[in-house]
Structures are given as C-alpha cells and as structure tokens.
Amino acid sequence: MAGLNTGFANHIAPGVTTLCHCWQVTRADGAVFAFTDHDMPLAFAGVAFRADTGLSARALAQTSGLSVDNTEALGALSDDAIREDEIEQGRFDGAEVQAWLVNWAEPAQRVLQFRGSIGELHRTGGSFRAELRGLTEPLNRPLGRVFQKPCSAVLGDGDCRFDLTTPGYxxxxxxxxxxxxxxxxxxxxxxxxxxxxxxxxxxxxxxxxxxxxxxxxxxxxxxxxxxxxxxxxxxxxxxxxxxxxxxAGCDKRMETCRLKFNNLLNYQGFPDLPGEDWMMAVPRSDGANAGGSRR
Missing domain, CATH: 2.40.30 (Elongation Factor Tu (Ef-tu); domain 3)
Known part of the structure; x- marks a missing residue:
C-alpha cells in the first residue's frame, strides 16, 4: 500500500478498525466527483466525499509486473452525482481515479490503495459498472512508427505541427x-x-x-x-x-498537406513507398514496376 502513515499503521495493528473506502474521480474537463461507502460524509485534502451515492468497489487486484492492476467500481446513477446522460456522452472516459482506505473516525489516517483511470464503463438499468485500470496500463500499449504512404499524424498534433488557429481553417x-x-x-x-x-x-x-x-x-x-x-x-x-x-479536414495525402495546409515539411507519411506487388514483380520489357495497379 502506497503512502502508509504511522497513524494508520497503529490503527490497524490491534485488528479492530473503523475503516471505509473513499474514491475521487477527476474528469478530463476538470469536474471532480468524490464518494465513500461509509454511512456519513467524509472530508480530507480539501475534498468532500459523499455517502449517499450507493457506490461500492470490488476487491483490488495488484501485481508486481507490468500486467494491468484492476478493480471495479459499482454504483447507482443519480441526477446530482454520476448521471446516465454523462456516461452516454463519454464524459467519464479516461477519467483519473484515486481510491483510499480511510479511518472514518480520523480521516487523516488513510492509505492510497489505487490510482489509475476509468477503462470500460457500462450502464445497466439504474446502475453503472466502471472498470478501473492501474498506472501500468499504458505500458501495455504497442508503440512504434508505421511506415505507410498516408500521413500518420493527427492534424494539429505535435508531429503535424499545423496551427489550427490559422485564419481560414x-x-x-x-x-x-x-x-x-x-x-x-x-x-x-x-x-x-x-x-x-x-x-x-x-x-x-x-x-x-x-x-x-x-x-x-x-x-x-x-x-x-x-x-x-x-x-x-x-x-x-x-x-x-x-x-x-x-x-478543416485532412485526408492524409501528400498533395493535401502541400496544397491545402502548406505543411509538407511536417508530412509524416512515405509517399514513395512501393506497394507489396513491387516486391513480387518480375522483369518486364515494357512499362515500369512502380508498385501501381495494372489494367
């Protein structure tokens, strides 16, 4: 457990405890939602944790390797907390999640059990089920560059570098x-x-x-x-x-990058890359084996 403090250790040592769980969800738009499974509201670190949401969590699975730490949060949908329409709109996708084990009699005695993000989020009837993914989850994503004719950048990102605030776009x-x-x-x-x-x-x-x-x-x-x-x-x-x-949209072609956006120096594709048929071509007395289609 990360951040285990002396007060918390002394509290759990006798075996008789006053513990509960607290969760804080921070969306990409900055909205913060905080919940506890205790029967009374709690507050610490400047955040108020609500007790009337019906939120609960399953056992946390953690490993020492690169496999994804995960758990699930279960809860009821309510108009003034997590709303069904906001889940449908994807506003909670990728939201940051922190989970604590807290001594509700002395909230300063707590330990951070989990930190990660929301993965898949499902809603059924009047409730929701959120998969929580740990900090090692991004390490399992494949990385590397794809060699292809079309541009691999997203218009306006760090590779493209095109300024989308340019007038006319x-x-x-x-x-x-x-x-x-x-x-x-x-x-x-x-x-x-x-x-x-x-x-x-x-x-x-x-x-x-x-x-x-x-x-x-x-x-x-x-x-x-x-x-x-x-x-x-x-x-x-x-x-x-x-x-x-x-x-404005981009179809990833070199001609579009040059003529529409005047951004050819940052083009991230390989327009002269030959096609697969070029690798299998045999000598010919006419035409050129350029990798193009034959009619």
Whole structure:
C-alpha cells in the first residue's frame, strides 16, 4: 500500500478498525466527483466525499509486473452525482481515479490503495459498472512508427505541427438547422470550398452537449444549403442556436498537406513507398514496376 502513515499503521495493528473506502474521480474537463461507502460524509485534502451515492468497489487486484492492476467500481446513477446522460456522452472516459482506505473516525489516517483511470464503463438499468485500470496500463500499449504512404499524424498534433488557429481553417457559428444531432444545415456558408471540412471536426461550444465533438463524414451543398454530416450523432442535445466550431479536414495525402495546409515539411507519411506487388514483380520489357495497379 502506497503512502502508509504511522497513524494508520497503529490503527490497524490491534485488528479492530473503523475503516471505509473513499474514491475521487477527476474528469478530463476538470469536474471532480468524490464518494465513500461509509454511512456519513467524509472530508480530507480539501475534498468532500459523499455517502449517499450507493457506490461500492470490488476487491483490488495488484501485481508486481507490468500486467494491468484492476478493480471495479459499482454504483447507482443519480441526477446530482454520476448521471446516465454523462456516461452516454463519454464524459467519464479516461477519467483519473484515486481510491483510499480511510479511518472514518480520523480521516487523516488513510492509505492510497489505487490510482489509475476509468477503462470500460457500462450502464445497466439504474446502475453503472466502471472498470478501473492501474498506472501500468499504458505500458501495455504497442508503440512504434508505421511506415505507410498516408500521413500518420493527427492534424494539429505535435508531429503535424499545423496551427489550427490559422485564419481560414476553423469556423465558429450558431446552428441553424440540425437533425438527430448528426446532420447540420446552414442557409449561407461562404468562404469555404465544398468538402473543406470533410474528415474534420465539429466541436460543440455551449449548451448541454458542450465539450462533445464528432468527425465530419460529408461536407456538401444541397438545395442551396451547406450540409455538414457527421459519422455518428453527437451524444447530447444540440438545439438551434448552439455554438459550434468546424475545423478543416485532412485526408492524409501528400498533395493535401502541400496544397491545402502548406505543411509538407511536417508530412509524416512515405509517399514513395512501393506497394507489396513491387516486391513480387518480375522483369518486364515494357512499362515500369512502380508498385501501381495494372489494367
């Protein structure tokens, strides 16, 4: 157990204890949720831990190797704590979790049992089940670079280095017409070529779905309107008048990087990489074995 203090050790030594569990969940947007399985609220380190959430946890499994430490948190959904719509929207995905074993009679006597993040989160009826993953979980992810013709970077990330605040590559405006939080229409949308936002992002800036985003599937004109269609609906309510931000899309081709973004120096693909058929090619008296398709 990490952070075992003398007071806590002295408390558990006799075998008769007043212990409970406390959890703190910190989402990526900064929202903090704190719970305890004690029958009364607790507070320490400037955080108040609620006792009326019905939250409980299964036994913690920890190892000394690189396998993932894991446990599960179980709880009931409530309007003023963890809400079902926020789980559906993915707001708790990847949230940081800390779990303590606490002497509820003297909260300063506690030990940090677990620190990690939320993995898979399921909801069934009026309850939820959250898989908690330990700090070693990222060490099990495969690393390395993929050698391929398309660019492997994400537009605007540390490898791409393109500045998405450059004028002409993002547009903020209010929603005029929306169908099923997936198809957005504007009567007038000048200044951008058709398809400019395809493969880009639509971010919701205010309203109940603020902070959520989707990938643009199609960007086209229809019946005199500009239509932005997403691959999947936004998992929250998006009404007319909601502010959204559209970001230009990239199809990962070298020509797009050079002509649309003027960012060829940071292109992370290998456009001259020959295809697999080039490795199996045999000598020919005509044409070139360039790895392209043959007709």
């Amino acid at each position: 993002a547009e903020e405006r209010a929603v005029e017409t929306v169908a099923e939080a997936q198809c957005f229409r504007w009567a007038a949308f000048p200044g951008y070529d058709e398809g400019w936002f395809a493969r880009g992002r639509l971010d919701v800036l205010d309203g109940p779905a603020a902070g959520l985003w989707g990938i643009v599937k199609r960007d086209y004109h229809e019946d005199g309107q500009r239509v932005i269609e997403l691959w999947e609906p936004i998992r929250g309510a998006v009404a007319e008048g909601t502010r959204v931000r559209l970001t």
